[in-house]
Amino acid sequence: MCVWILIGLCIITKVHGYSDGDFPQSCDSLLPEHRRSGVNILPQNTKPPYKVTYKPGNNGEPITVSLESNPGHKFSGFMLEARETQRVDEGPPVGRFISLQPDTRLLTCSLSADSAVSNRYSAGKTLIRVNWTAEGAELDITFRATFVESYAKFWERVDRKVTIQTTTPPPTTQPSTAEPSTAKPSTANPSTVKPSTAKPSTAELSTTNSSPVTTSISSSTTQNTQRPDALGLKREGTVQMSLDILFVGVKMELPNIITITITNSLFSRGLIKVSNILCSLLSMAVEISAPILFCANDSCTVTLIALMCVVIVINFMDLVIVSLPIGPSHELKDICDLAAKVCSVIHMVFTIAALFVAVLEIDDCRNNRKDFWLLKVMTAFTVWICLFLIWTFVVSIHRNEILGRNKTGSSKWREQGKKNKLSAAEVIVTAVSVILIMGTLSFTVTVIAGIFLAKQTCA
Known part of the structure; x- marks a missing residue:
């Protein structure tokens, strides 16, 4: 057995995982480094069915870069960088990318944060959009991308050259000051035709300069309206899951409160059974609706759906168990x-x-993840759930010792004639159960508020 354990540990040491999506070995080559029989798979040498396009910004605004596929094709993975055109093959990436979609991941290459972008999920895609900013520099750059269609089929060096100009052309301010002075001579002296002929050219120049502004504003507004719609279903499903945790917490702690506070054992057992079934049904309802909302979203993850499927199966088993007609004296109770x-x-x-x-995944719609306080709330919520489960484990094992009960369900204070007073142990158990339920409710409300706050911020 020890030999097999050592062999397994040796195998584990040879495995390299990149759970955060950062692939430092691909920053220079932009290759996925897929292997078959120990040999790297070579990229395709045919014309790629994918292309890189862009829409220039206005007056220093970010450039919107689009990765598009031809009809009938989808790419499961990609990697995109911006490099200087004169050093496109050996130079480091320049500028900084800004994520616009939840299925993109920003990478750090050459010690420069957000200098590359890659896919977060392997689902088939036909269009990816990201913003790129040159950070105040005037450069002749080339966007270089790698498209991965399948494990053994990918294209490299899909380039798009572009010249970035961040300076504002001065002629746009001159026509407004020249119009009052040139209007009078044109009517008084018919021979002065030059100013009148200069006016249409300046007007045309002003109209041509204003057209990119309107198009950039319209494109930015369409992107801003698309992003909340793409993430709205995922937020609704996340709210459903937070409610599921509340229902499960109530189902776990409510029997302790009912058993201690209600003296009629027959009525308390019936009330506990009804509450367990009701909480299980409510949990089942929100658990079924959450995966439906996630699947309706294009950026649905396999991990999230798998977790929810496991939750549904476990809840169904629990519902069957609590619905069994087993009495208090049954041997299987x-x-x-x-x-x-x-x-x-x-x-x-x-x-x-x-x-x-x-x-x-909702956090990915924000540019600065460190300031997203919902992650801190979720960390505290996870710690709270751990304490919740520890308390449930202790009470389940030492329930009779804590409450002073024997196997028949009688208690010491009942034997002593104290029928109208709770013991100190029962008061503590009841108080802790109420605190756990109220704490879970508070965290649930906070998480839901954070989700709607993220919706307004990402919009």
């Missing part, structure tokens, strides 16, 4: 209670994991 508790714990773990993944 303890086993079913333990199985339902285990399902609830696993349910909570996978739901918080799916919620964290969804929040990270």
